[in-house]
Amino acid sequence: MLVRLEAFIVSFIAVANAYIWPSLQLDALEAARFDQQGFNANFLTGFIQPCDTFQFGSDTGRANAADWIRTIGFCLVFPHWGYLFTKAYHDMATHNSTDGTGGLDASIRFAEEQVRAENAGDGFDNTMTLIFLLAIVNRYISIADNIALAALIAIENWGPEIAFRGGRADAAVPNAPSVPESQQDLASHIASFARQGFTQEEMIGLVACGHTFGGVQHDFFPDIVNVLNDTSDTEDVAHFATTFVTFDNNVALEYISGTTQNPLVVGFNNTTNSNKRIFGSNGNATMLSCVFQFVERIPHRCHAGSPIRSTSMPPPAQICSARMLDTVPNNVTLTNVITPLPVKPSNVELILDGNTLQLWGQVRQLLIPLSLWNMTEDPTRTVSMLWDDHIGGTGNATLGFAGLSSFTGGKYSAVWYGFNATSPLSFLSLDAIAGVTSLSFVVDNELEDQDGLGFAPQDGFMFSQMSCLFGDPVVRNGVNPTRVYLEQSITDSVQRVSVSEIDIVPPSEPIAANAAYSLWSINITEATTSYA
Numbered sequence: 001m002l003v004r005l006e007a008f009i010v011s012f013i014a015v016a017n018a019y020i021w022p023s024l025q026l027d028a029l030e031a032a033r034f035d036q037q038g039f040n041a042n043f044l045t046g047f048i049q050p051c052d053t054f055q056f057g058s059d060t061g062r063a064n065a066a067d068w069i070r071t072i073g074f075c076l077v078f079p080h081w082g083y084l085f086t087k088a089y090h091d092m093a094t095h096n097s098t099d100g101t102g103g104l105d106a107s108i109r110f111a112e113e114q115v116r117a118e119n120a121g122d123g124f125d126n127t128m129t130l131i132f133l134l135a136i137v138n139r140y141i142s143i144a145d146n147i148a149l150a151a152l153i154a155i156e157n158w159g160p161e162i163a164f165r166g167g168r169a170d171a172a173v174p175n176a177p178s179v180p181e182s183q184q185d186l187a188s189h190i191a192s193f194a195r196q197g198f199t200q201e202e203m204i205g206l207v208a209c210g211h212t213f214g215g216v217q218h219d220f221f222p223d224i225v226n227v228l229n230d231t232s233d234t235e236d237v238a239h240f241a242t243t244f245v246t247f248d249n250n251v252a253l254e255y256i257s258g259t260t261q262n263p264l265v266v267g268f269n270n271t272t273n274s275n276k277r278i279f280g281s282n283g284n285a286t287m288l289s290c291v292f293q294f295v296e297r298i299p300h301r302c303h304a305g306s307p308i309r310s311t312s313m314p315p316p317a318q319i320c321s322a323r324m325l326d327t328v329p330n331n332v333t334l335t336n337v338i339t340p341l342p343v344k345p346s347n348v349e350l351i352l353d354g355n356t357l358q359l360w361g362q363v364r365q366l367l368i369p370l371s372l373w374n375m376t377e378d379p380t381r382t383v384s385m386l387w388d389d390h391i392g393g394t395g396n397a398t399l400g401f402a403g404l405s406s407f408t409g410g411k412y413s414a415v416w417y418g419f420n421a422t423s424p425l426s427f428l429s430l431d432a433i434a435g436v437t438s439l440s441f442v443v444d445n446e447l448e449d450q451d452g453l454g455f456a457p458q459d460g461f462m463f464s465q466m467s468c469l470f471g472d473p474v475v476r477n478g479v480n481p482t483r484v485y486l487e488q489s490i491t492d493s494v495q496r497v498s499v500s501e502i503d504i505v506p507p508s509e510p511i512a513a514n515a516a517y518s519l520w521s522i523n524i525t526e527a528t529t530s531y532a
């Protein structure tokens, strides 16, 4: 088993497409995707909560995760883990595979979409509130990327690793109404999923996946669910499966065994029994496949089109996650699949302080199967950083343990080291005249230098140590830039982030900051705005 795990992690890490550091966009997406828990963790994952907890009230019978499932796809419950979210089904369902519009573009954030009958309920608003409160949205990570990340985190906490691409664009306006509704007939649903890009079998798998969790609320669907008069279910939610807060195959098992209480299968209103029509539309073949996968304890979701007990099934997340996550408008180009850098500098920043360069940062080292190293720092390990400078010199420093992080539901961990050995969140002092051209790391006597390229921090432009609110911009002599500017993130009226540029005035006469750097000047009026 350990051998298999090791083989897996090696292949996971070594998958093609690993990028060269630094890349502002890929660094940000890689961090959001792999720094999930612990040191330097992505805030988004903080809202993984037990699936039977409802964060917007104390009502029973309701699960916050179910709102996420409808908006973001599914909530998957892993032992001792809580909410695990996947795809934005209602967001994605607007995709039109013929004209290339719609898809996972965060258009579900618009009130105009949320008030439509096809998006009945309050879950969408709750979901977007959490995204806006907790997720990092910037020029490199869109709202839609965050929705996809939440989906991915959900799936990965439950089981298989999902290929993640970034670069989704947030819609500027709501998409056309197009989410399927329960009262529609089978032909409409087949046509609707075909428009979204899914076959009939894929439709069955997708609906069964989504409806492993949660249920139908009387308040919003009185034509489907009656008042339940159940003190343990004050929101009158008729659940799709008995295990409505766990992600399992009971929705299929109970359907096939004839014991289901799924309100969209055995509801009193046959017109809205859409799950019955969909599940049975290919003679139950797909639903049977879900049951057999469950019985055999294959950690795969039911998915479409695969013969029962097939050994050549597509990866479980292919349809239930990756396909949906990557369903975006045609004019959006996603990045390559983002794989983790085995060694990655992070939060690297240079600040000029007199004749000293403060080099801030940490390095994340390796991604280790937890079963092998069990989330503890190895006290015998030594990690050091080497650097080259502008005058042909080199330097080295031992780094200090800073913390641990994990991802993929805690299956893999990473160890962080600070550039300052004794105070890992502080800086390392370098000679400003010599500067720094390249970093590399030595981990247990192994050189990590991106196959000889090194990790190149830029020391051509930086701020000097702050004397008041802002430090002065300084430019390294000999760099001779034609233009130096700051980038300012701007959030527009529909929460999309873009960038504006603010030129920094070159000095008419060189104003020496020291022998290596000259002062430039800038007039910043908005003290609360952040610049890059």
Ligand code: HEM
Residues within 6 Å of the ligand: 066, 067, 068, 069, 070, 073, 074, 075, 089, 120, 121, 122, 123, 180, 181, 182, 183, 189, 206, 207, 209, 210, 211, 213, 214, 215, 216, 217, 218, 220, 221, 237, 274
């Ligand atoms: C023909 C397609 C579908 C129809 C007609 C349909 C219909 C419904 C309805 C009427 C509800 C009750 C909502 C509420 O009470 O607030 C619901 C809940 C839900 N649906 Fe679907 N659905 C479909 C497909 C999907 C898909 C593909 C997914 C996920 C990939 C999904 C995920 C969910 C989840 C998680 C809930 C539970 C929400 C909660 O408990 O608050 N559905 N669906």
